[in-house]
Amino acid sequence: MSEQLISILALLAIFLIGTLRAVNLGALALVASFVVGAAVLGMETPEVLAGFPAELFVILVGVTYLFAIARNNGTVEWLVQAAVRLVGGKVAAIPWVMFTISCVLVSLGAVSPAAVAIIAPIGMTFATRYGINPLLMGLMVVHGSAAGNFSPLGVLGVVTNGVVDTSGIAGDPMVLFLSNLIFNVLLGAGIYFGFGGRRLIAAGGKAPHDPAGGKHGPAESHHAASQTSNAVALATQRPQTEADVTLALNRERIVTLGSMIALVIGALVFDLDVGLMSLTAAVVLTLLAPNAAKEAVGQINWGVVLLVCGIVTYVALMQEIGTVDYLGNAITKVDAPLLAALLICYIGAIVSAFASTTGILGALIPLAVPLLATGQVSAIGLVAALSISSSVVDSSPFSTNGAMVVANAPKEQQSMVYRQLMKWGFGLVLAAPMLSWAALTVLAGW
Structure with missing residues (x-):
């Protein structure tokens, strides 16, 4: 054999x-x-x-470490509330916002894993906060990045078109980009309506307020969905709760947001390694605020x-x-x-x-x-x-x-x-x- x-x-x-x-x-x-x-x-x-994927190991550890700290110090929660305000409280639109952002980042030259590493933690935390199926949110981020893969400016597009040219094959970069884009947009529509999008639309696109963190299962019952719908209120209109009062920007959150922005710029502009940048940011944040980072490593x-x-x-x-x-x-x-x-x-x-x-x-x-x-x-x-x-x-x-x-x-x-x-x-x-x-x-x- x-x-x-x-x-x-x-x-x-x-x-x-x-x-x-x-x-x-x-x-x-x-x-x-x-x-x-x-x-x-x-x-x-x-x-x-x-063949051990050292780079992948560092990405997984570094990004989840950084965003564990960001969750602990309230930065991710602040971003979630800002995202709700950005779309006028229409949480039903957020999965498509995540899809589009991921697609644009990859189309402009970000490697797909880098875009997902940046967007997925925010999207998944948003899903948890508002009871959106995490599978819906995660798949929208992943297939959004996949939709931009074969842009003429994208890494996979450049590589594939280069291999096609060197192999002497007649190719068409625009057909490659558009066919992949359409395929993933159609998948995105199927994901959205198949994993909970209809419930979000039926609730009027409003943000279900869930102070407990929105830990609804992916297969919520109709009764649970109805209860959630009865309690919804637009995030931009509902009165502040005890959970919302803490969502002001303080020094830790400003530094964390700065780290995230640096992560995006480093990955997209300077082609720096996402994992190592995330680890660097996590270590800096740990030195500045040890209490918020105390249990972050255990959350990996x-x-x-x-x-x-x-x-x-x-x-x-x-x-x-x-x-x-x-x-x-x-x-x-x-x-x-x-x-x-x-x-x-x-x-x-x-x-x-x-x-x-x-x-x-x-x-x-x-x-x-x-x-x-x-x-x-x-x-x-x-x-x-x-x-x-x-x-x-x-x-x-x-x-x-x-x-x-x-x-x-x-x-x-x-x-x-x-x-x-x-x-x-x-x-x-x-x-x-x-x-x-x-x-x-x-x-x-x-």
Whole structure:
């Protein structure tokens, strides 16, 4: 049996064991990396751990650490109230505001994980405060960032168009950008109305006042929703409560807001690492106000960190031994070019749910050249379908974006959000390649 097949079987075993037993998938993946890498392939420890996502680890820890401090000192609550005032108290509009901001940031050149790392903690805290389904808010942030991925100015757009050019494939940057944008806007509409948007609209778009923190479950009963609706009042009109009196800007909150602004400028303008900047800001805030940061480290979800980093390490090992190339080369030998194109889209979706979207596109687009040479598959359509299939699954909890959503969800709801994101992510793994392939290669007729 080839080492590539062994690595695929080991991956299946990871998910089977993790499903049947209460074992962290990240821990299982690290063990599998050790067993497959050292025992089967004879790798040394540094080679086994070469794919450990140090940058992702720092992002997860740094951002959740900083926003834990921001929650503790009231800065996030202040931002939430400011956001409510900004939209005139219409909380029903906030998920779309988060979607749009994420999309614009990524379209202008921010890396998708950086945009999500900045927007997700604010959006998820807002969801908690006003009883919005955290899955709705998290998915709107993630798919908003995905909508801007293939802008000609965006990182993925630049990379993909560059790979297309160097591979000698006829591409169209505007078709790539617009097809991905439309796909994610349609997904956003489905997410909004499928995960609680109708309830927000039915409540008149008003902000349900919930001093307890809005800890409603994603499947609120109609009775609970009715009770909430009866208690709603526009945030800009309702009288101050004891919880609202503390929302004035003090020194700690001003410094925290300054740190967040610096985080945005550093990531978008100077291309600085979001994780390291977040850690720096968190340390500075801890030195200035130790009391607000006292329990912040304990609020980092280390289980999520282990889960994501372990899975990514194993998938990196699979890429190192050529498993993705092995699958891609096998598919290009399929006699039916359209079917082979669909299979390549599925490989992009499956692997990208765990690994770097940029790396996957860089590896798979050149593999599509033999298919395009047949003249039976549209180059423009296949590149767009493959790009959508590989990027839209970043809502998986094993991708950086999905992991950020889980890490910033209310602690008592993190397990639920993780499970729902897994279902959603793998639902997209199954559906996105088929839909994008059918629309862009079979029906479009470029």
